[in-house]
Amino acid sequence: MAQSAPLPSRPPLKSIATSLRRERGRAGLSLSQVAEQAGISKSTLSQLETGNGNPSLETLWALCVALNVPFSQLLDPPRPQTQVIRSGEGAAVPAAQAEYRATLLASSPPGARRDIYRVDAEPGTVHASDPHMPGVVEHVLLAEGKARVGTALEPVELHPGDYIAYPADLPHIFEALAPRTRAVLISEHN
Missing domain, CATH: 1.10.260.40 (lambda repressor-like DNA-binding domains)
Incomplete structure (x- = not known):
């Protein structure tokens, strides 16, 4: 052990x-x-x-x-509006009896509702989103491929395993930079 x-x-x-x-x-x-x-x-x-x-x-x-x-x-200290956790970063807690670890990426604030989506995207076009309702935050965990994700003014390039949280009540984008890009998107409504 x-x-x-x-x-x-x-x-x-x-x-x-x-x-x-x-x-x-x-x-x-x-x-x-x-x-x-x-x-x-x-x-x-x-x-x-x-x-x-x-x-x-x-x-x-x-x-x-x-x-x-x-x-x-x-x-959990207050975070800036945009938060990026790269693959392999974050406070991981290992299991005692298995090759398994959990990393807290974001805790749910009181009174929040979260919708979870799988995103499949291909290079060539940018998915631009208008601002959502006030207080909406999107969380994206990139599973495969490569993408630019975040607010329209400050998107971040993500690689597999990277995580980002950003205010979705601002214009925001998801742009696949590699074929077969796949991500998990969680939309948090307060």
């Missing part, structure tokens, strides 16, 4: 601090209100929001319940 990598000794405090402030602001709650609902002191929450302290898993779960957010949202 392969040895596991050592567990980190401290949680990602910067990401947690940023996420706590963001989610508390979205919920419109004060420090006192969130601390009371989570069953922790106001000073503890204040320290966590400034990136200090060493929160336990239980404390973070209690804060998630108080803020009504999934646990991953506290650990």
